[in-house]
Amino acid sequence: MNSPENLQRTALFDLHQQSGAKIVPFAGYEMPVNYADGIIKEHIHTREKAGLFDVSHMGQIRVSGANAAPLLETLMPVDIVSLQLGQQKYGLLLNAQGGIIDDLMVARIGENEFMLVVNAACKTNDFNYLNNQLGSRLELEMMPHKSLLALQGPAAAQVMQRLGQDLSDMGFMSVRKLQVKGIACWFSRSGYTGEDGFEISVDDSHAVEIAETLLADDEVKWVGLGARDSLRLEAGLCLYGHDITARTTPIEGNLLWAVSKARRRGGERAGGFPGDNIILSQIPKQVSKLLVGLSPQGRAPIREGAVIEDIQGTEIGRQIGAVTSGGFSPSLGKPICMGYVDIEHSAENNVLNAVVRDKRLPINVSKLPFVARNYYRPA
Numbered sequence: 522m523n524s525p526e527n528l529q530r531t532a533l534f535d536l537h538q539q540s541g542a543k544i545v546p547f548a549g550y551e552m553p554v555n556y557a558d559g560i561i562k563e564h565i566h567t568r569e570k571a572g573l574f575d576v577s578h579m580g581q582i583r584v585s586g587a588n589a590a591p592l593l594e595t596l597m598p599v600d601i602v603s604l605q606l607g608q609q610k611y612g613l614l615l616n617a618q619g620g621i622i623d624d625l626m627v628a629r630i631g632e633n634e635f636m637l638v639v640n641a642a643c644k645t646n647d648f649n650y651l652n653n654q655l656g657s658r659l660e661l662e663m664m665p666h667k668s669l670l671a672l673q674g675p676a677a678a679q680v681m682q683r684l685g686q687d688l689s690d691m692g693f694m695s696v697r698k699l700q701v702k703g704i705a706c707w708f709s710r711s712g713y714t715g716e717d718g719f720e721i722s723v724d725d726s727h728a729v730e731i732a733e734t735l736l737a738d739d740e741v742k743w744v745g746l747g748a749r750d751s752l753r754l755e756a757g758l759c760l761y762g763h764d765i766t767a768r769t770t771p772i773e774g775n776l777l778w779a780v781s782k783a784r785r786r787g788g789e790r791a792g793g794f795p796g797d798n799i800i801l802s803q804i805p806k807q808v809s810k811l812l813v814g815l816s817p818q819g820r821a822p823i824r825e826g827a828v829i830e831d832i833q834g835t836e837i838g839r840q841i842g843a844v845t846s847g848g849f850s851p852s853l854g855k856p857i858c859m860g861y862v863d864i865e866h867s868a869e870n871n872v873l874n875a876v877v878r879d880k881r882l883p884i885n886v887s888k889l890p891f892v893a894r895n896y897y898r899p900a
Contacts, residue, residue: 531577532668532725533732540743548641550578553745560747564851567714567752568892571674572744573735576713580644581667581722582651585634586659593627593635596654598771598794600781604629609694609709612637613771613779614647619796619803620767621774623647624759628696628709636696636707638669638720640761668728673718673752675895676740681719683738693717693896702734713749715756715894754857755850757814757889763825764812764845764859770796772803773861775812775889780804811867814887815844815858817875821882822856823847828876829862829884841866844875850891857891858884 528551537544542553553575555563566572584593590601597612604610609628613621623643628636639647648663655661672680681688684701688710691697696709707722723731735741750760759765765774772780783789786801794800817823829842842862850857858875866873869888874881 529578531575532728533575533577536729536732537575537743542743542745545746547746548578550641552578553743555745555747556743558742560745560751561851563742563744563748564751566742567674567716567744567748568852569675570740570742571672571676571680571718571738572714572748573732573741574671574673574744574746574749575668575732576671576720577668577725577728578641579669580637580639580641580647581664581669582637582639582644582648583634583662583664584637584651584655584659585631587633589633589635589659590629592655592659594784594790595793596651596795597627598780598784598797598800599627600783600790601627601629601635602790603783606630606632607696609696609711611779613776614650615771615795615800616767617795619770619799621761621765621769621771622650622767624761624765626709626711630696630698630707636722642762666725667722668725670721670723670728670732670735671712671714671718672721672735672741673712673714673716673744675717677716677718678897680735680738680741684734688719690899692898701731704731706731710897713758714752715758715890715892715896716752717895717897751848751851754846754848754859755852755890755892756894757859757891759812759859760846769812769861770800770803770808772800772806773808773810773812777804777806806864808864810842810861811864812845812859812861813867814889814891815847815860815873815875816885816887816891817856817858818883818885820855821877822849823858823875823877823882823884827858827860829860830874830876830881831866832872832874832883841873852892857887859889862886
């Protein structure tokens with residue numbers, strides 16, 4: 522369904538309005554940025570109990586066919602061949618310069634069948650890229666009639682337990698097909714908040730019923746995109762188009778872990794992905810810039826685009842980086858940022874200046890994440 526402004530709406534749009542959501546344009550959709558409680562309370566609720574997010578604007582792409590795993594590996598630096606049935610990994614689509622076209626999740630849901638979840642603003646380009654590269658050898662299907670819900674927070678598993686689903690054997694980054702009140706759903710134990718939780722793929726026709734079932738639990742509340750952003754920033758998770766782009770490599774983006782050991786030099790299937798020579802030559806961190814955490818010393822917010830300057834030696838005032846994400850941390854009660862700095866300034870606790878409206882504000886290079894991630898792994 523499209524709005525008069527040509528913005529799309531998810532299957533849950535009416536429910537958001539009934540729930541008092543503030544709706545804003547985002548990635549071509551009318552999406553809830555927050556509800557009556559506001560962003561800070563929604564953020565804290567997710568950290569303490571369970572928040573429910575509508576992320577149906579994301580793209581879901583089914584890929585199937587013989588040799589699907591090795592063929593997908595020609596586009597990504599992740600080990601997909603050894604991905605077991607019911608497992609999921611974080612992947613990166615790359616260009617010939619080693620830049621990141623998009624970041625995504627890839628799950629094996631059959632012997633030769635995979636489900637990709639890609640970013641909303643990139644999904645059409647991603648599908649076209651995948652189809653151009655692999656469409657003659659694999660079957661690719663965009664799933665526009667699938668909704669995606671994210672149930673995030675320390676109470677998420679207990680919420681599912683109360684719905685008759687014991688998921689204690691389901692670890693972080695695993696996927697499983699489940700029936701919730703007789704409705705078939707794909708569950709992945711993952712998310713974008715740093716908390717335990719699940720992303721739930723369901724047909725649009727059943728999305729409202731699943732959402733209302735989850736919201737009937739006293740520990741679950743709607744949470745909008747505003748708190749989703751502050752939660753992921755605290756967890757040190759990159760936002761595509763800001764912290765990572767087609768002009769940044771995985772190594773520059775501090776995502777060395779997303780280049781599987783099997784795909785590195787000396788690995789079983791080294792290279793063989795776009796920009797492999799550039800990326801592999803940058804390991805370990807042979808780069809001129811690096812994405813780091815940044816902690817302002819004061820209370821003033823420092824936003825995306827703020828210039829970062831050196832404050833030492835003979836080059837005081839020289840630009841050595843820029844903020845890519847910045848905002849207030851409700852969990853810590855202070856501003857936090859991420860950004861790129863020259864590699865020689867990237868050591869933890871280095872003090873730099875951020876320029877905000879011609880004022881120079883001291884900022885410390887910080888270890889990521891700002892708030893510990895609480896992913897679930899069975900004992």
